[in-house]
């Protein structure tokens with residue numbers, strides 16, 4: 001299996017929705033955007049980058 005975030009080969013990858021987080025600033029509200037597309041990430045990427053877990057298999 002290959003991680004779609006960093007490209008590393010790993011025995012275990014996790015289905016996730018990538019998430020873009022915009023931190024709140026003095027003139028803007030914080031924002032979170034979650035992509036519909038499911039990517040497969042290794043454990044390291046899951047610990048380093050914002051994401052939302054996706055259910056394995058199915059639609």
Ligand SMILES: [Zn+2]
Nearest residue numbers: 003006042045
């Ligand atoms: Zn990775």
